[in-house]
Amino acid sequence: MFLKLAWLNIWRNKRRTLITIASVFFAVLLAITFRSVTDGVYENMIHNVVSYSSGYLQIHKKGYWDEQSIDNSFEANEQLNQRLLSNPKVTQLMPRLETFALSSFGDKTKGVLVLGIDPASEKMVNQLDEKVIEGGYFQSENDNAVLVGSGLAEQLNVKVNDTLILIGQGYHASSAAGKFNIIGILKLGSPELNGNVIYMPLRTAQNLHGAENRLTSLSIMLSKTSDLEGSKNAVESTIDTDAYEVMTWKQMMPEMDQFIEADSAGHYIIIIVLYIIISFGLFGTLLMMTFERNREFGILIAIGMKKRLLAFVVLLESIMISLIGCFMGILGGILLVRLFTEYPIQFSGSLQEVYEEYGFEPIIYFSGHPRIFINQTLIVLVLAILLALYPGYKVIRLRPVEAINS
């Protein structure tokens, strides 16, 4: 009966209720879209950087991160791999040998990041093969070939089947020099990476650097990326932490984490302002709904309705109005997010150039993470309860005789 009473009460003034619902609807829709875009961009940015470079977690020889030299590499260890893969959160391992070298073609030279990779696991994790825009992908683990980022290819003015010379420092001060056939040009999501990366099969990289069976890092991909610290602890518990160090991508790339945190905080402020604006609308409606029924409330108390029950009905009314708007907003949000997840917004022309210049992929990805929708519902629910506190307080303080005579 009280649910029904609250429901009927909110429709006493249809127009006012509809306007209030509409304000909640648009606020939730905007908040969802906003959060979905920012989270989508962050997730994509993290995925791009994490899968192409660091992994969510990375294992090194202890001390490698402070002195990133091939001399601080470690020997690939099948037992270690098996122990790591026995952790259910670990989905894939990506052994890498990462060094810097000087690349040269014709009269052009450039310092580059050389990534020795396992072609099969990279193909599986980050679909590196799909990023090849010219030429092809590695055929075997021993190919004496390299894949060059498109930005770098442009700078060196190289094309597929050209021969690239790499000169660098090998393991234990040996010299590393070799000629490699360019079998493909890659276009990676991260423009920064695109401009200075060279991929080669792990064995080829190990041979080049005289580092037989050695790795500088073992990147770990995870099934659940939200509990990064928990996953790190779980991995640490399975390895010898005196010999190895485990780092999260946030530790390895603090500037990206800080950028996301700072950017996210700015977006939260905008969403808070949005909700403050609709709170005033909702609060006004609730106050009007309460004060215009003062006499009725007095009569209800007179006939035996307890004030707290009456305050509960007012709370129900607030929750109902808010949740109707919220669910409509979520429904609209789901449709919008689905649409843009299917068909992400891709920038072109000068906007694309601006994005790339700042190191971003010129695509707006939307995140469909359920957390976004659940959070909005919870925010609106908490708002509805908070906003009903004052009218509820007024009901509790109501003197029936004054209310009846009002």
Add this chain to the structure above:
Amino acid sequence: MKKTIIDAHNVSKTYNEKMIPVKALQDVHLHIEEGEFVALVGPSGSGKSTLLNMIGGLDEPSSGTVFVDGVEITKLPENKLIDFRLENIGFVFQSFNLIPVLTSKENIGFVLQLQKVPKKDREKRVLELLQEVGLAEKINSRPGELSGGQQQRVAVARALASKPKIILADEPTANLDSKSAANLLDIMAKLNKEEKITFLFSTHDQRVIEKARRVITLVDGKVDSDIVQTPT
């Protein structure tokens, strides 16, 4: 000997209107027995509504005590007083008595629901009550679809729903035409006679006063006269 249902002793009420005290009731003594049908009359501002509010526990006297069915209601804490009203006192107000969004059935059933009466018993009782006030056919009508007289009859039915010992009615016929007023009074008199419910109602209306068996007149917050009469 009949049981005393309302016993008010030295009830005074002073309102502090803009720092100038207004004495609404002054040392009122009132003694009403079970089953009486009493009209409270007097000019506007004589304290009729104030006295009804004191007896109904809607307002507190500045001094004095009010006993209803042997319970000193002036000492009851708020929630207990609300429960006491729910179980023992029915109210009929001058106008806008009913919850506009609920039907007659729901308005009457609301009180029974507050008393946690099971649905089946509730529905039976609502129908009985609507039949008693002659509005069974308006069971699913909302207040806006009823005339003023019909609304007051539904209000009487709601006041009766909890089987109270007393019904307090504050000018119940003030907004009704003469036919509706007479009809309402007949229903109240019948319920008083058949179900022994005590009625105490304030009124200005001479035709209503004539129906009462006891007429208490208030003037300037004091009982001016208390007359037992034969109703016409």
